[in-house]
Amino acid sequence: MALIEMNFCSRILNMNTQMTVVMPERLNGVGVRPGFYREDGKFPVLYLLHGGGGDHTDWIRYSAVERYASELGLALVCPAVGHSAYCNMAYGPRYADFLHEEVWELTHEMFRLSDRREDTFVAGLSMGGHGAFKWGLSQPEKFAAIGALSAGNKIAEEPLTVEQVSQFGVDFRAKRRELVYGKQDLSGLLGDPEQDFFEMARILLREGKPCPRIFHAIGRQDHNYDGVQITRKFFEDMPGDPFGYVYQEGEGVHSWEFWEEWIQRFLNWLVEEGLLAQKEG
Amino acid sequence: MAKKMAYLKLHIFSNVLEMATQVDVILPERYLYGGMQAPVRGDGNHPVLYLLHGGGDDNSRWVRFTSLERYVTQYGLMVVCPNGLVSRYTNMAYGWRFHDYIAKELPDIISSMFHVSQKREDTYIAGLSMGGTGALTIGLSQPERFACIGVLSAGNWVAEKMYTPDQMPPETIAKRVRTNLICYGVEDTSRLLGDPQYDAFEMARRAVEKGGPLPRVFHSIGTEDHKYENVQKTRRFFESLPGNPFGYQYFEGPGRHEWKVWDHWIQEFLKWADIRVD
Numbered sequence: 001m002a003l004i005e006m007n008f009c010s011r012i013l014n015m016n017t018q019m020t021v022v023m024p025e026r027l028n029g030v031g032v033r034p035g036f037y038r039e040d041g042k043f044p045v046l047y048l049l050h051g052g053g054g055d056h057t058d059w060i061r062y063s064a065v066e067r068y069a070s071e072l073g074l075a076l077v078c079p080a081v082g083h084s085a086y087c088n089m090a091y092g093p094r095y096a097d098f099l100h101e102e103v104w105e106l107t108h109e110m111f112r113l114s115d116r117r118e119d120t121f122v123a124g125l126s127m128g129g130h131g132a133f134k135w136g137l138s139q140p141e142k143f144a145a146i147g148a149l150s151a152g153n154k155i156a157e158e159p160l161t162v163e164q165v166s167q168f169g170v171d172f173r174a175k176r177r178e179l180v181y182g183k184q185d186l187s188g189l190l191g192d193p194e195q196d197f198f199e200m201a202r203i204l205l206r207e208g209k210p211c212p213r214i215f216h217a218i219g220r221q222d223h224n225y226d227g228v229q230i231t232r233k234f235f236e237d238m239p240g241d242p243f244g245y246v247y248q249e250g251e252g253v254h255s256w257e258f259w260e261e262w263i264q265r266f267l268n269w270l271v272e273e274g275l276l277a278q279k280e281g
Numbered sequence: 282m283a284k285k286m287a288y289l290k291l292h293i294f295s296n297v298l299e300m301a302t303q304v305d306v307i308l309p310e311r312y313l314y315g316g317m318q319a320p321v322r323g324d325g326n327h328p329v330l331y332l333l334h335g336g337g338d339d340n341s342r343w344v345r346f347t348s349l350e351r352y353v354t355q356y357g358l359m360v361v362c363p364n365g366l367v368s369r370y371t372n373m374a375y376g377w378r379f380h381d382y383i384a385k386e387l388p389d390i391i392s393s394m395f396h397v398s399q400k401r402e403d404t405y406i407a408g409l410s411m412g413g414t415g416a417l418t419i420g421l422s423q424p425e426r427f428a429c430i431g432v433l434s435a436g437n438w439v440a441e442k443m444y445t446p447d448q449m450p451p452e453t454i455a456k457r458v459r460t461n462l463i464c465y466g467v468e469d470t471s472r473l474l475g476d477p478q479y480d481a482f483e484m485a486r487r488a489v490e491k492g493g494p495l496p497r498v499f500h501s502i503g504t505e506d507h508k509y510e511n512v513q514k515t516r517r518f519f520e521s522l523p524g525n526p527f528g529y530q531y532f533e534g535p536g537r538h539e540w541k542v543w544d545h546w547i548q549e550f551l552k553w554a555d556i557r558v559d
Contacts, residue, residue, distance in 0.1 A: 001294070002394065004306075008287035011312040021289075023394045029294040029301055041393055109325060110287065110308055111394055 001028050001035070001070035003060065012102045013093045019103070020056040022066050022076040023111060035073030036278045042114040043075040044276060047103070048263075049086065049124030049131045052176075053168070056080040059263075062256040068267050072276060075113055079103050083176050085154065086131030087195070090182030096194075100135055104142070117210065118275070123147030123266055125259045126224070130154050130197075133231075136212045137200035138193075145213040145275050147266040149259050150222050152231030155189045155196050157224075164223040167254075198234050205242060213244045215269050217262045219252030286310055286319075286350050293390060297382040304387070305340045307350050307360040308395065320357040320558045325396045327359040328403035328556055331383065331419075332547075333370065333412030336460070340364040347544040356556040358405075359397065363387055367460055369438060370408075370415025371479065374466030384419045388426075401494060402557070407431025407550055409543045410508075414438045414481075417515075420496050421484035427496040431550040433543050434502050436515030437481040439465070439473040441508075448507060482518050489526050497528035499553050501546040503536030 004021040024035050024043055038044075048065065050058040056078045059065050069076050084095035108115055120143050124132040129151025136146035159177070162170055177184055181195070189195040193203055204211065214235060218228045235245040246269070252258035270276035291304040311321045322328070330353070334342045340362045343349050353360055368379035391397055398404070404427050408416040413435025420430035444454055458468045465473060473479040477487060488495055498519060502512045519529035532549065536542035 002390070003292040005290040006287055007289070008310060025294055025390065025393075027294055027296045106310070109311060109396070112396065 001025055001032070001066055003066060008106070010098055010102055012098045013095070015093070018056050018080055019107075020060055020076075020078040021107065021111060022060075022069055024070065024073045024075060028070045032067055033071045035070050037073050038277075039280060042112055042116075042119070043073065044119035045075040045077060045107070045113045045121070047077045047079075047099075047120075047122040047132075047135070049122070049128030049135075050078065050080070051124070051126035051128050052085070053083050054080075054128075055082075063260045063263060065263055068264055072267060072271065072278065074267070074276065075111065077103065077107050081131070083127075083180070085127055085176075085180045086134055087180050089180050091179045096134070099131070100139055117142060118144045121145045121147065121270065121276070123149070123215075123263070124151070125149040125263075126151050126254065133197045133214075134195075134200065136214075137197045137204060140204045140209045140212050143212040145215065145270060145273075147215045147263075148217075148231075149262050149266070150218050150224055150228070150254055152216075152224065152228035153197055153234070154227075155186045155192075156198065156230045156234075157227035159184075160223060160227075201234075201238075201243070211242045211244070213246075213273065213275060215246050215248075215266050217248045217250070217265065219254065219258045220249055221251070221253045222258070223254055286354050288344065288350060295382050295386060295390075297386045298377045298379070300377070302364050302382075303340050304364070304391075305344055305360075305362040306391075306395075307344070307353060307358075309354070309357045309359060320355060322357060322398070323559050326398040326403075327357060327396060328405070329359045329361060329391070329397050330405040330407060331387070331416075332360050332362050333365060333383070333406070333408030333415045334362065335408075335410035335412050336369070337367050339366075343547075346540045347547060349547065352548050352551055356551060356558055358551070358556055359395070361387070361391055365412070365415060367411075367464075369411055369460070369464040370419060371464045373464050375463040379415075380419065380422075383415070384423060401426060402428045405429045405431070405554055405556075407433065407499075407547070408435070409433040409547075410435050410538065417481045417498075418479070418484065420498075421481050421488055424484075424488040424491075424495050425493055429497045429499060429550075429554045431499045431547070431554070432501070432515075433546050433550070434506055434508060434512070434538055436500075436508070436512040437518070439470040439476070439480050440482060440514045440518070441511040442471075443469070444507070481515070485518070485522070485527065489522070495527050497530075499530055499532075499550050501532040501534070501549065503538065503542040504533050505535065505537045506542070507538055 002023045006019045010017050081095040088094040088096045122132045122136045129148035136143045193199050232247050287308040289306040294301050309321050365379050372378040372380045406416045406420045413432040417432050420427045477483045516531045
């Protein structure tokens with residue numbers, strides 16, 4: 001597995017930024033099983049999104065996801081978007097366009113990635129889980145599956161209270177809402193196809209686009225637990241379960257111990273469901 | 282025009298070296314600041330320069346000590362800088378097989394990950410000092426793979442005479458002899474003249490005999506370089522070949538064995554290489 005730290009100039013952000021890419025190799029070094037290496041040399045890819053205030057190094061530093069991906073022959077792409085909630089910020093750069101257009105194009109131009117929908121996945125934790133829902137459901141023709149850890153539809157949730165907040169504090173979160181969405185009360189964004197992924201899901205169903213599978217997980221002690229149930233209810237109430245929606249919960253708070261475990265469960269689920277091929281065929 | 286490319290640090294595992302190693306890569310981006318189009322090939326497959334560092338340096342030096350990224354942007358050229366330690370880019374007698382890693386495995390790894398042109402006319406190799414020797418030996422051992430070889434402040438190592446105490450301190454000479462031993466298995470490398478594994482002249486003769494396309498050779502050195510006299514042997518060899526089959530050209534200018542010289546001549550090499558830009 002090759003770990004690639006990339007510095008580049010983004011035409012959409014109009015600034016230099018960084019990205020981490022992990023590319024499969026035929027051999028992996030001591031103590032790592034060789035991954036499945038496809039004959040056509042085009043790699044399946046997981047776009048893996050960090051949480052609020054994190055960056056492109058988080059997943060590599062705080063989990064062993066490079067090792068898990070190595071053994072599956074899966075490429076990883078970890079962009080950096082700061083505190084933007086993967087939005088085109090009201091006051092700040094256009095991170096949604098950056099991700100949905102530029103990161104996609106750039107990584108496919110630069111690396112030998114498969115451009116087939118069935119080889120492409122998006123996942124993330126917390127803010128990145130919200131971002132994975134938004135990217136996957138706004139461009140469902142690109143993704144076979146979405147993995148969302150410890151996150152739901154932020155637009156549909158009440159702001160966290162002083163008692164619930166484990167990081168950043170309520171004041172910072174309020175300022176962040178202002179920068180990202182331009183307002184404090186996000187309920188007005190429900191139904192907005194740019195912001196509300198429930199609406200994105202309705203639109204893609206109405207337009208008959210392919211539905212990515214959804215894997216959704218949260219820790220029972222997570223401060224986001226109640227908020228996440230709104231998203232769970234939305235998908236579980238859908239007639240016919242068009243997304244093949246899977247909800248799971250385990251013990252844990254909003255922490256890397258949880259994400260370390262559940263990114264493995266997500267990858268295993270991709271393999272078990274036949275979404276991530278492990279042999280030619 | 283704001284010129285930018287992507288700068289990548291690769292941490293890879295080499296099966297030939299049997300260890301993890303690092304590679305610096307400069308990769309063309311399709312768009313520059315402000316959405317301007319960069320000179321990227323229509324088919325998306327980049328021409329590529331394998332660029333080798335000097336003895337005891339590493340993969341990061343070219344990027345750190347020159348403005349390489351700025352120079353290559355106008356050509357849409359990808360640059361690959363591997364780490365060769367002190368190997369003289371040989372399959373070391375006591376050590377690692379750096380020749381095979383850079384000549385064979387690295388291009389496979391790079392091609393498996395990136396969109397790289399496989400065409401001879403799009404493939405270049407160059408280096409400074411030890412890396413110039415490496416470019417010469419790797420390039421001439423696979424003459425069908427490369428369009429151009431750039432040799433800066435270096436020559437055919439095994440043709441060179443060991444330095445004498447009036448040229449450099451005895452302990453430095455002793456270190457060079459020791460490096461000869463671990464790289465080539467002998468202290469006096471002149472014994473290896475005629476050996477097609479190490480002797481660039483022998484490789485060149487065989488390449489000419491075999492026929493087929495040959496890389497052009499760009500050769501430059503500073504007139505105050507301690508290697509100046511030794512490098513003239515390589516110059517004489519190529520200049521004496523009937524018909525100049527390698528399109529060999531020799532250049533010299535003021536300067537010692539130093540980055541100011543390499544910063545200048547790498548730019549001249551890029552101009553001389555005549556890289557096709559769409």
